[in-house]
Amino acid sequence: MLRTELCDLVGIEYPIFQGGMARISDGILAAAVSEAGGLGIVSAASGDVDQIAAELDAAKQRTSKPIGVNVMLRGDNLDAIAQLIADKKPAVVTTGAGNPEKYMEMWKNAGIKVIPVVASTTYAKLFERAGADAVIAEGGESGGHIGELNTMALVPQVCDAVSIPVIAAGGIADGRGAAAALMLGACGIQIGTRFLLAEECSIARAYKDKVLKANDASTIVTGRRLGHPVRSIKSKFSREYARIEYTSIGDDELEQFAVGSLPAAVSGDEGHGCFLAGQISGLCKKEQPSAEIVREICEEAEALLLGGKKWVK
Amino acid sequence: MLRTELCDLVGIEYPIFQGGMARISDGILAAAVSEAGGLGIVSAASGDVDQIAAELDAAKQRTSKPIGVNVMLRGDNLDAIAQLIADKKPAVVTTGAGNPEKYMEMWKNAGIKVIPVVASTTYAKLFERAGADAVIAEGGESGGHIGELNTMALVPQVCDAVSIPVIAAGGIADGRGAAAALMLGACGIQIGTRFLLAEECSIARAYKDKVLKANDASTIVTGRRLGHPVRSIKSKFSREYARIEYTSIGDDELEQFAVGSLPAAVSGDEGHGCFLAGQISGLCKKEQPSAEIVREICEEAEALLLGGKKWVK
Numbered sequence: 001m002l003r004t005e006l007c008d009l010v011g012i013e014y015p016i017f018q019g020g021m022a023r024i025s026d027g028i029l030a031a032a033v034s035e036a037g038g039l040g041i042v043s044a045a046s047g048d049v050d051q052i053a054a055e056l057d058a059a060k061q062r063t064s065k066p067i068g069v070n071v072m073l074r075g076d077n078l079d080a081i082a083q084l085i086a087d088k089k090p091a092v093v094t095t096g097a098g099n100p101e102k103y104m105e106m107w108k109n110a111g112i113k114v115i116p117v118v119a120s121t122t123y124a125k126l127f128e129r130a131g132a133d134a135v136i137a138e139g140g141e142s143g144g145h146i147g148e149l150n151t152m153a154l155v156p157q158v159c160d161a162v163s164i165p166v167i168a169a170g171g172i173a174d175g176r177g178a179a180a181a182l183m184l185g186a187c188g189i190q191i192g193t194r195f196l197l198a199e200e201c202s203i204a205r206a207y208k209d210k211v212l213k214a215n216d217a218s219t220i221v222t223g224r225r226l227g228h229p230v231r232s233i234k235s236k237f238s239r240e241y242a243r244i245e246y247t248s249i250g251d252d253e254l255e256q257f258a259v260g261s262l263p264a265a266v267s268g269d270e271g272h273g274c275f276l277a278g279q280i281s282g283l284c285k286k287e288q289p290s291a292e293i294v295r296e297i298c299e300e301a302e303a304l305l306l307g308g309k310k311w312v313k
Numbered sequence: 314m315l316r317t318e319l320c321d322l323v324g325i326e327y328p329i330f331q332g333g334m335a336r337i338s339d340g341i342l343a344a345a346v347s348e349a350g351g352l353g354i355v356s357a358a359s360g361d362v363d364q365i366a367a368e369l370d371a372a373k374q375r376t377s378k379p380i381g382v383n384v385m386l387r388g389d390n391l392d393a394i395a396q397l398i399a400d401k402k403p404a405v406v407t408t409g410a411g412n413p414e415k416y417m418e419m420w421k422n423a424g425i426k427v428i429p430v431v432a433s434t435t436y437a438k439l440f441e442r443a444g445a446d447a448v449i450a451e452g453g454e455s456g457g458h459i460g461e462l463n464t465m466a467l468v469p470q471v472c473d474a475v476s477i478p479v480i481a482a483g484g485i486a487d488g489r490g491a492a493a494a495l496m497l498g499a500c501g502i503q504i505g506t507r508f509l510l511a512e513e514c515s516i517a518r519a520y521k522d523k524v525l526k527a528n529d530a531s532t533i534v535t536g537r538r539l540g541h542p543v544r545s546i547k548s549k550f551s552r553e554y555a556r557i558e559y560t561s562i563g564d565d566e567l568e569q570f571a572v573g574s575l576p577a578a579v580s581g582d583e584g585h586g587c588f589l590a591g592q593i594s595g596l597c598k599k600e601q602p603s604a605e606i607v608r609e610i611c612e613e614a615e616a617l618l619l620g621g622k623k624w625v626k
């Protein structure tokens with residue numbers, strides 16, 4: 001069975017994290033992934049302390065296994081959310097969009113493993129010095145907010161830059177990607193897009209259909225002009241954003257155009273929805289229980305890893 | 314020793330292609346890589362039939378092992394170059410920037426394996442139908458002209474889309490990347506950037522120094538506005554191009570700004586040079602003979618592939 005040092009660090013059976021997708025990764029999805037032996041991660045992106053507490057409680061009612069929470073270090077209410085996390089004591093907190101140093105001591109004193117998402121060696125080294133237990137090196141293949149570097153080039157460079165464990169993310173949806181990530185030096189993977197098709201994922205039918213119908217050319221990056229590039233599946237909204245992005249439209253108006261587009265996607269609004277998903281959508285072809293997703297990825301990766309000698313003669 | 318079906322298809326010892334880098338990959342570099350057991354590839358991007366013939370002859374004088382040639386299917390003189398290739402009969406022709414169908418029969422009748430570079434499943438399927446012997450799936454990590462998809466997401470999707478062999482390119486410079494590519498379903502790798510540091514590569518000192526000093530954040534993509542994105546190491550030229558790209562400058566003037574920037578880089582002109590290189594530059598830390606590069610990559614990949622069982626308990 002697929003097992004790395006990440007399993008021991010976090011207390012999980014398989015080295016697979018389910019990405020904390022804003023407004024999508026709730027307690028039900030996270031619990032299903034954790035019950036399956038991976039690490040389910042609740043998103044705290046709503047910014048609403050009571051709602052985050054409710055999702056963490058919902059997850060804990062469904063599983064006694066470790067649960068994670070993902071915090072975007074941007075926006076209001078961060079101190080209250082950080083305190084809630086310290087009180088709720090999930091096994092792991094993953095962070096994005098900022099420096100977790102301010103909350104590091106509080107979280108670590110609560111026994112929580114702190115694992116920031118990074119898109120460069122610079123931030124990997126910075127967060128290692130700040131006390132991170134591991135980092136998630138996420139390439140630009142992924143859905144949602146992306147950096148400049150891609151997984152194949154980012155992961156080995158981050159592995160060389162830090163001595164804490166590295167988890168690979170971006171462009172991974174099956175056992176091939178998992179085995180490749182281990183070869184690159186990672187000790188685990190984080191998967192978002194494929195879990196959009198988990199039976200326990202509550203996004204609207206229209207969102208799941210977009211992932212199911214996607215091919216390799218179905219995603220688009222918008223938002224580079226404002227410094228916040230985002231990858232989503234091509235849609236009425238994203239095509240229109242791309243069309244106006246490099247016109248004379250003002251920054252404020254452009255930003256305003258995107259307001260509400262993520263909740264719109266989650267509820268299936270094809271007119272204004274921004275359907276975040278990664279380049280690997282084209283490989284995600286069926287809806288399955290989370291447990292089946294975790295099991296398939298592990299079995300495929302195990303077979304590849306045990307069969308590596310076929311290429312050495 | 315590292316060996317896949319690609320070795321049998323092309324008649325080489327190790328499944329490593331040296332990318333055909335425009336104005337850089339000459340007969341001396343190609344011969345050194347082929348002598349080392351990989352496939353050296355001469356670039357035909359100069360467009361000058363006599364010069365291409367001379368480089369192919371130079372390679373053949375230095376090695377009796379298979380040699381390849383890379384043709385960009387754009388620009389003048391294509392029919393004459395295609396005919397020269399049919400006459401010279403290299404083992405392999407790799408193609409970029411267009412559809413090789415027009416020359417497929419002529420080349421295949423000459424006993425040449427035709428292996429197009431693709432950046433999507435659509436072109437992979439199109440070229441398979443046209444008779445390609447294999448495809449090189451190149452992710453946007455790579456230097457030079459790039460597509461939209463990244464290696465980690467592109468390679469498995471291309472592998473699923475075609476039944477001919479797939480070679481992975483983009484973001485690969487060591488045995489970790491080679492082993493990862495095989496896990497993704499590829500049967501070999503193509504490497505450009507690391508061969509810029511081969512002792513047999515004749516680019517100017519300033520170009521090699523830029524690669525040696527690069528870190529993971531050192532490359533930049535320019536040219537998206539004109540539909541021809543190109544990755545290079547940040548330089549006076551590329552920063553200035555990026556600055557003016559989304560100003561009101563006209564398309565013609567923007568295109569004119571870049572004329573001559575590649576030969577300028579090759580000759581070490583830091584003012585106007587566009588120093589093409591991939592995101593993996595940060596991993597390329599020393600100048601070595603080509604034979605040492607090939608051997609190091611193979612040995613590292615072999616050890617990883619034979620050790621895969623350590624992750625299965």
